[in-house]
Structures are given as C-alpha cells and as structure tokens.
Amino acid sequence: MDAYESPKEVDFHFDVMCPWAYQTSIWMRDVRDQLDLKVNWKFFSLEEINLREGKKHPWEREWSYGWSMMRIGVILRRLDMSLLDKWYALAGKALHVDGNRPHNPDVARHLLEQIGADPAIVEESINDLSTHEEIKAEHDRVVNTGGFGVPTLFFPDGQAFFGPVLLDPPTGDAALRLWNAVTAWLEFPNLYEMQRPKTASDDKAIYDTFKPYLEARDWVSINRGKVVGFEPDA
Template identity: 45%
Template structure:
C-alpha cells in the first residue's frame, strides 16, 4: 500500500489478560517499526464484558486480575503513552510467553524496574480512585461507540473499528506489513462485518501450544458472554 495512505496514528484496545490480543500487539509493534505510525494504547476489560449476573463489577472489587493492572497502565498513560505501551509489553510477555503472574505486585514491580518504569506507579495508581474512571471510560467507549465485544480492537482515522486481526503466531517483517495493508483496506471498506477462517484440529493444537504459558500462569476461569 502506498505510504501516502498510511495513517499517522492508530488506537489499540487491549486487556493484558487476553492471549489473542497479546499476539496481535506483537504484530502491530512490528508494523509500527516499519510504517512509523503512533499507537495510542486504550483499555478494554474482559472481566467487565463477561461479568456474570449477580457478581461484582471489577471496579467494585479490592483486586481483579485484569482490571487492577489496567489501572496501573492508566496512571502510566497519564504521564507518558509510551510508558503504558511498555507496561503492556512487559506484562503481556510475562504471562503469555513466560507464564508469570504479572498481576502479582512483587512480580509487576520487578518487571517495571527492569524496564525502567517508575515502580511507584503501582501503589499510586491503586491509591487513586480516578484510575478506575480511566479504564471504565475507555471500556465504555469501545462497547458503546465501537460496538466492541472483545479485544484486540484497532481503530484507524477514516476507517471503521476492526476486531482483530486474530493471528498467531504473530507475523513479522514483510508478512507483518502485508497483513497490515490487508487490515487497513478492510477497515476502510463499508459493509464487511466478518471474515473468518474456521479452525481445524491442527490449528487448535498449534493455538494450545502457543497458549501454554498463559494457561499455566492464569488463576482465573474464562467466561465469554455471547457477542453480537
């Protein structure tokens, strides 16, 4: 695709808990290194969208596996959007590559220190109730304005919001750029709502292998409410 048609910036909605969004984030960072657009990191809560009737919202709990770290990401984003992206990157890699529990405070502080992020962000974010608002406002925007039901979600100026691409393992180099051009064209084509590849048994085995660290590192039970 001609460079003149490339956006200067995009938005990427994520929940650190989501293994699919993590793979897409690895891909979009590779594309960013080639194309040069800015990424605004925005929040989406799988705990909120899939909340079971009668149970507390994640913002009503003292601790939530996904929501609590997103509050830290929100505090970091207020200071520097790149800090937010780095926090997502290190926490996502910890869970989805190494099977580490990024939501554990001690592990999170270790990761943040190694990445050069301010470790005081964890406690400051959780002491500030308005970080709930930052996460919830992004989540509501995604669900109410974009009709989002999960992540990853990518928005491009002049295009529609795209759920996906759901791809794994994340393509790199020329293949990453090729998929980006397809995604960009898709976002600008009205009337297309879904383009999906059925998963074979071999596909499921591959996905299971890639998701092994995530499955070993999580402590929650996955729930998925029906999408539109």
C-alpha cells in the same frame, strides 16, 4: 473513506489478560516501527464484559487481575505513552510467554522496576480512583461501537475492527502485507466479517502457544457468558 488510504495512527484496545491481543500487539509494534505509525494504547476489560451475575465489577474490588494491571497502565500513560507500551510488552510477555503472574502485585512491582518505573506506582494506582474512570471510558467506547473483545482497532475516520486475531504474528515484509490487508477494509465500510474455520490441528497449535498463559492464569476464561476451554480434543 472513498478510497484506500493507509492511516498514520491507530488506537489499539487491549487487556493484558488476553492472549490473542498480546499476539496482535507484537505484530502491531513491528508495523509501527517500520512505518513510523502512531499507536495509542487503550484499554478494554474482559473481566467486565464477561461479568457473571452476582459478581462484583472489577472497579468494586481493591485488586482485580486485568483491571488492576490496566490501572497501573493508566498511571504510566499519564507520564508517557512509551511507558505504557513497555509495560504492556513486558507484562504480556511475562504472562503469555514466560508463564509468570504479572497480576500479582509483587510481580507487577518487579516488572515496573525492569522498565525503569517506580514500583510504588502499584500503590499509587490503587489509591487513585480516577484510574477507574479512564479505563471505563475506553472500555465503553468499544462496547458502544458494538465491540465485545480485543484486539479492537480504531482508525482516525471512526471505523473500528475487531482483530486481526493472530497466533503467529508476522514480522518484516509479511507484517506490512497484513497491515495493508487489514487497512484495505477501510474502503469497504459494509464489509463486516471474514473468518477461517479452525481445525483440530489449529486447536492444538492454539493450546500449545497459549500453554504458559493457561498455566499462569488464576481465573476461568469466559467468552460471551460461556466458559472457554483451550484444551484440544483428544
């Protein structure tokens, strides 16, 4: 891209399990609604990218936390992208705000009913092995680009960004300013990274925001092979 041009479409890769991607998705929807931006929700598996040696791949288990929620998402997306949008918004809120467990099949059925979908989609997703292939293909797309986590955004010109990584997603004019700041990077394909160091107060704010998720999760968070703890230093 020779000069900055705001894109009209973006692929947003997510895993329902990821608290950071959930925060960014709130901002993404705000931008979408203001700009009539087309957002294509795509998948990425934290379980697979952080798989420990000797453990089964998520597609080798009948039910796997984030992977199975995405399998439900595949069925919904085949019906209509808006259903996946609603599913991600509701399941994400259930986990990251309300401290519930959307990765529990019974909770997943209840959430499907709330978005007007058939709760039998849980069983349909389990029985439809092709859902594995869709998720793997989208996961591999991120990995093959050098990506390692979510949120990852893909733009029409082929460029991809990890982030933005947000704790308090902006809305309104502030959301648009951030969108402009993010997409301005498209003009500079050799600009790779800019990062803000986290202070002790930042760590506490992260812990406080993620507390519902931390209490609801039934797994250990792993990042690039290392167990991640969110508890702030005393």
